[in-house]
Amino acid sequence: MDTHELLAVSERRHQQVERVLAAFFSxxxxxxxxxxxxxAALWExxxxxxxxxxxxxxxxxMAAYExxxxxxxxxxxxxxxAFELLHTALIVHDDVIxxxxxxxxxxxxxxxxxxxxxxxxxxxxDAEHRGMSVAIIAGDLALFNAYRLIDRSGVDxxxxxxxxxxxxxxxxVSAAGELYDVDFALRSGLPGSGTGTAAxxxxxxPGSPTVDEILEMERLKTAVYSFETPLQAGAVLAxxxxxxVAALGTFGRNIGIAYQIVDDxxxxxGDERDTGKTTLGDLREGKRTVLLAHAVGxxxxxxxxxxxxxxxxxxxxxxxxxxxxxxxxxxxxxxxxARDFANRAWEALVDPVLPEAVREEFRPVVASVLGRVR
Amino acid sequence: MDTHELLAVSERRHQQVERVLAAFFSxxxxxxxxxxxxxAALWExxxxxxxxxxxxxxxxxMAAYExxxxxxxxxxxxxxxAFELLHTALIVHDDVIxxxxxxxxxxxxxxxxxxxxxxxxxxxxDAEHRGMSVAIIAGDLALFNAYRLIDRSGVDxxxxxxxxxxxxxxxxVSAAGELYDVDFALRSGLPGSGTGTAAxxxxxxPGSPTVDEILEMERLKTAVYSFETPLQAGAVLAxxxxxxVAALGTFGRNIGIAYQIVDDxxxxxGDERDTGKTTLGDLREGKRTVLLAHAVGxxxxxxxxxxxxxxxxxxxxxxxxxxxxxxxxxxxxxxxxARDFANRAWEALVDPVLPEAVREEFRPVVASVLGRVR
Numbered sequence: 001m002d003t004h005e006l007l008a009v010s011e012r013r014h015q016q017v018e019r020v021l022a023a024f025f026s027x028x029x030x031x032x033x034x035x036x037x038x039x040a041a042l043w044e045x046x047x048x049x050x051x052x053x054x055x056x057x058x059x060x061x062m063a064a065y066e067x068x069x070x071x072x073x074x075x076x077x078x079x080x081x082a083f084e085l086l087h088t089a090l091i092v093h094d095d096v097i098x099x100x101x102x103x104x105x106x107x108x109x110x111x112x113x114x115x116x117x118x119x120x121x122x123x124x125x126d127a128e129h130r131g132m133s134v135a136i137i138a139g140d141l142a143l144f145n146a147y148r149l150i151d152r153s154g155v156d157x158x159x160x161x162x163x164x165x166x167x168x169x170x171x172x173v174s175a176a177g178e179l180y181d182v183d184f185a186l187r188s189g190l191p192g193s194g195t196g197t198a199a200x201x202x203x204x205x206p207g208s209p210t211v212d213e214i215l216e217m218e219r220l221k222t223a224v225y226s227f228e229t230p231l232q233a234g235a236v237l238a239x240x241x242x243x244x245v246a247a248l249g250t251f252g253r254n255i256g257i258a259y260q261i262v263d264d265x266x267x268x269x270g271d272e273r274d275t276g277k278t279t280l281g282d283l284r285e286g287k288r289t290v291l292l293a294h295a296v297g298x299x300x301x302x303x304x305x306x307x308x309x310x311x312x313x314x315x316x317x318x319x320x321x322x323x324x325x326x327x328x329x330x331x332x333x334x335x336x337x338a339r340d341f342a343n344r345a346w347e348a349l350v351d352p353v354l355p356e357a358v359r360e361e362f363r364p365v366v367a368s369v370l371g372r373v374r
Numbered sequence: 375m376d377t378h379e380l381l382a383v384s385e386r387r388h389q390q391v392e393r394v395l396a397a398f399f400s401x402x403x404x405x406x407x408x409x410x411x412x413x414a415a416l417w418e419x420x421x422x423x424x425x426x427x428x429x430x431x432x433x434x435x436m437a438a439y440e441x442x443x444x445x446x447x448x449x450x451x452x453x454x455x456a457f458e459l460l461h462t463a464l465i466v467h468d469d470v471i472x473x474x475x476x477x478x479x480x481x482x483x484x485x486x487x488x489x490x491x492x493x494x495x496x497x498x499x500d501a502e503h504r505g506m507s508v509a510i511i512a513g514d515l516a517l518f519n520a521y522r523l524i525d526r527s528g529v530d531x532x533x534x535x536x537x538x539x540x541x542x543x544x545x546x547v548s549a550a551g552e553l554y555d556v557d558f559a560l561r562s563g564l565p566g567s568g569t570g571t572a573a574x575x576x577x578x579x580p581g582s583p584t585v586d587e588i589l590e591m592e593r594l595k596t597a598v599y600s601f602e603t604p605l606q607a608g609a610v611l612a613x614x615x616x617x618x619v620a621a622l623g624t625f626g627r628n629i630g631i632a633y634q635i636v637d638d639x640x641x642x643x644g645d646e647r648d649t650g651k652t653t654l655g656d657l658r659e660g661k662r663t664v665l666l667a668h669a670v671g672x673x674x675x676x677x678x679x680x681x682x683x684x685x686x687x688x689x690x691x692x693x694x695x696x697x698x699x700x701x702x703x704x705x706x707x708x709x710x711x712a713r714d715f716a717n718r719a720w721e722a723l724v725d726p727v728l729p730e731a732v733r734e735e736f737r738p739v740v741a742s743v744l745g746r747v748r
Contacts, residue, residue: 089514136471137549147518151535176410186504
């Protein structure tokens with residue numbers, strides 16, 4: 001396929017998913033209106049927070065499905081939309097946990113309901129808590145309805161059970177990842193402390209999380225529900241063999257981890273014009289990444305460790321952190337690690353149990369990861 | 375049936391539900407262990423928080439089911455357990471929203487994880503936020519798995535779809551109720567303010583919530599998922615006629631509202647030795663009830679309005695509030711309202727579409743509500 005065809009396929013899939021989500025939100029909004037205008041407004045906010053995404057997880061479902069010969073695009077779009085709604089639920093609750101009121105440059109659910117309250121004269125702490133409370137409710141609604149989108153797919157019997165099992169696995173695993181992320185934040189102590197504190201006892205393991213712990217957390221929190229299980233769901237829906245489902249799962253797990261590492265690298269070293277997000281954000285919020293886990297403990301790191309997690313971090317300080325991450329070899333290490341996982345992903349893809357169409361479909365995904373590390 | 379038989383039936387149902395929940399938690403714990411000990415520990419905490427309840431909602435499912443001739447008690451117990459898990463999810467998240475760290479005299483999920491963190495030397499605000507973060511995750515797990523318990527019931531086809539629809543309705547409606555409760559808390563302004571504030575604009579309606587608004591909120595937040603839909607689920611599972619399902623729903627809605635009003639009355643006027651909870655709690659947290667909604671705006675109320683929601687409320691002040699609630703006629707009003715809803719519930723029950731066994735089963739429920747108001 002040439003680029004023009006690829007884009008056409010991608011756009012068709014995207015539209016299919018948009019239709020499913022639009023129908024779901026339209027129904028829910030109609031039901032909500034019967035229970036009062038403020039509840040209907042919450043559903044509108046939830047829909048707005050779901051819109052504008054790249055529909056990454058639905059694309060994974062549909063790509064696997066079509067590459068394995070599936071033709072019921074509407075069913076695939078429903079399964080994809082279920083993963084999208086799970087994604088919405090997880091980020092809305094993740095934002096509450098991270099006390100974030102902004103996402104992708106706009107206010108998120110918490111931010112919107114906080115702003116309505118402050119405009120009405122409610123003091124900030126109460127307004128923030130109100131925003132977070134409504135976001136908990138909104139996330140619950142998205143979470144609970146993810147299953148229902150699979151029920152609406154028209155798929156029945158053992159196939160539906162297997163899709164439910166995969167969605168269940170996605171949620172079950174990401175909850176573990178979220179728990180470990182919360183624990184790591186605590187173990188890293190107060191913002192700015194780069195080494196272990198008394199908090200270490202809270203989770204049983206001492207000190208800042210290691211590279212392996214971060215990798216495992218990122219796998220659990222993101223890779224499984226964003227790559228591994230959506231790909232497997234597409235394969236299951238296409239009635240692929242267990243061996244093919246397993247191979248796609250291995251591909252998804254590894255490419256998902258590679259993606260996360262690249263994302264963490266871009267969050268610190270990326271070109272802002274390219275990534276669309278500031279390279280100060282991750283450092284200011286003290287995001288726990290492979291990059292930092294590698295640097296912690298190196299002698300050079302001591303100089304900048306105290307800056308990580310400082311909301312007032314300056315551009316000059318960030319530049320110095322980047323220099324140190326080069327000196328410690330952490331950047332090089334993370335890049336090599338991303339390449340390594342991307343290569344493992346590719347190995348899973350060349351397994352003869354997968355047809356050539358699958359390799360064709362996902363080669364650009366692997367290439368894009370490899371292309372983003374030096 | 376005599377009392378002895380009633381107790382035996384009740385105990386048998388209880389045990390059946392316990393078995394289903396124990397199997398579910400055992401499976402989940404086993405799965406969680408593979409993802410790490412701290413995740414398994416979270417599941418243990420969730421199980422502990424689910425244990426010890428009265429299994430009220432499962433009892434509703436099973437009572438309706440058996441009274442309508444159902445005999446597959448294991449299936450009914452699974453459906454009941456699904457509602458129990460939904461209940462757990464809702465209270466765990468409700469506690470986060472209310473910033474409560476205690477429930478039924480012990481620490482809840484938030485409280486447990488807060489305490490682990492403070493013991494490890496984490497400062498209180500961070501420890502509290504950590505507790506609440508883990509509780510958000512725990513509630514998500516309970517919520518997401520409620521559906522799965524229906525899938526495990528062995529029920530299939532259209533029947534399963536209808537049970538899913540009822541569980542969906544339960545969650546959909548209770549989310550609206552929770553939203554309105556959050557909004558009412560805001561409209562009531564800061565703790566202690568008994569009249570409207572600038573916050574009124576935040577939800578469009580001015581002033582403290584009215585009696586009708588409180589009734590609607592309590593119906594949405596509690597009555598539908600605790601009474602109406604569990605009873606209907608039991609009836610659907612027993613293959614009852616649509617008319618019988620509707621009559622049981624009407625019964626459930628009305629008895630559920632009556633129950634809430636009685637609960638609110640007991641929270642202020644109850645005998646502590648009888649209810650097991652302090653009659654200061656509801657007043658100290660400023661719980662929005664029909665009782666208070668009726669009193670707001672009466673001239674006598676001005677004297678005590680400022681005390682509501684004060685965490686330092688004394689026994690003497692609470693006594694004075696009770697006296698005023700008698701003087702304003704609010705207690706009498708709430709009691710009459712509870713009786714009225716209980717009578718409406720009974721009217722639904724005498725509908726000839728319901729067999730005599732249903733009346734026999736639920737007469738004690740109506741009697742217990744009527745017996746608890748003067």
